[in-house]
Amino acid sequence: MTEASGYGEMDKSRIVNIKLEDIDTYGKNFLFVFKDFFVTVHLGLFGRMLVNKRKKVNASFALHFGADEINFYIAKTKLIEGKPRDHFNYKTDILKPEFDPQFIINELQTNHANETIGDVLMDQTLFAGVGNIIRVEVMYHAKIHPASIVKDIPEKKLVFLLKMVVDYAEEFLNRIKTDDVKEKALIYGKKICPKDKSELVVIDKMGKVKRKTYICPKCQKLYAEKNPA
DNA sequence: TCCAATGTTTCGCC
DNA sequence: GGGCGAAACATTGG
Numbered sequence: 620m621t622e623a624s625g626y627g628e629m630d631k632s633r634i635v636n637i638k639l640e641d642i643d644t645y646g647k648n649f650l651f652v653f654k655d656f657f658v659t660v661h662l663g664l665f666g667r668m669l670v671n672k673r674k675k676v677n678a679s680f681a682l683h684f685g686a687d688e689i690n691f692y693i694a695k696t697k698l699i700e701g702k703p704r705d706h707f708n709y710k711t712d713i714l715k716p717e718f719d720p721q722f723i724i725n726e727l728q729t730n731h732a733n734e735t736i737g738d739v740l741m742d743q744t745l746f747a748g749v750g751n752i753i754r755v756e757v758m759y760h761a762k763i764h765p766a767s768i769v770k771d772i773p774e775k776k777l778v779f780l781l782k783m784v785v786d787y788a789e790e791f792l793n794r795i796k797t798d799d800v801k802e803k804a805l806i807y808g809k810k811i812c813p814k815d816k817s818e819l820v821v822i823d824k825m826g827k828v829k830r831k832t833y834i835c836p837k838c839q840k841l842y843a844e845k846n847p848a
Numbered sequence: 849t850c851c852a853a854t855g856t857t858t859c860g861c862c
Numbered sequence: 863g864g865g866c867g868a869a870a871c872a873t874t875g876g
Binding site: 647661662663664665666695743750751752753791795800801830831 | 852853854855856857
Binding site: 663664665666667692693695827829 | 866867871872873874
């Protein structure tokens with residue numbers, strides 16, 4: 620039995636006295652699955668979720684189960700017809716067992732060959748769940764410069780990078796629970812490279828992704844065609 | 849007090 | 863209409 624409330628604009632009239640069949644996630648979205656439709660909840664930068672607790676301000680979205688409730692603050696919600704798998708490709712979700720590195724690499728080399736790796740890592744249709752911190756850390760771990768062009772990166776390097784994405788995403792998830800993501804980051808938010816103690820280069824607004832990018836030019840190799848034919 | 853930040857969508861202008 | 867950038871949303875910590 621369910622009831623929905625909140626000041627968000629989404630029509631909640633269909634979420635009354637129906638069974639919540641499943642709770643799932645895709646990338647940065649929570650998914651609340653009902654028989655004929657599901658609701659996505661995205662917390663953006665400032666969103667919060669509280670279970671059986673409330674903030675003083677009104678929730679933007681809330682689900683009620685008798686005496687129990689899930690409250691979302693500053694959340695964007697959407698009601699979508701059908702099942703999540705009809706709309707989201709789980710092969711692209713970095714924290715799902717279905718995540719398929721070979722599928723992603725094929726997509727990258729086929730449809731994103733001329734883009735920079737720094738840009739494509741933030742593409743939620745290819746790397747659902749990757750955010751700016753994960754993006755920056757993973758490129759450092761894999762020793763790849765963000766301005767590297769996809770087609771110029773050796774496939775073995777891409778395979779390694781995707782492994783770093785999955786590994787670090789799991790580490791990120793654990794660290795966010797203990798609140799030390801930023802402390803334990805190797806390069807994000809830092810001024811000095813932890814390895815060779817040299818100054819980092821910080822580039823804002825590089826590529827299409829206008830987010831702060833931290834780079835160690837000594838550790839991270841730039842893969843870019845040097846002698847165009 | 850002010851700014852920047854784990855993010856995404858929408859608007860306005862070529 | 864595509865591409866691009868700015869603005870919008872709204873909270874929290876430094």
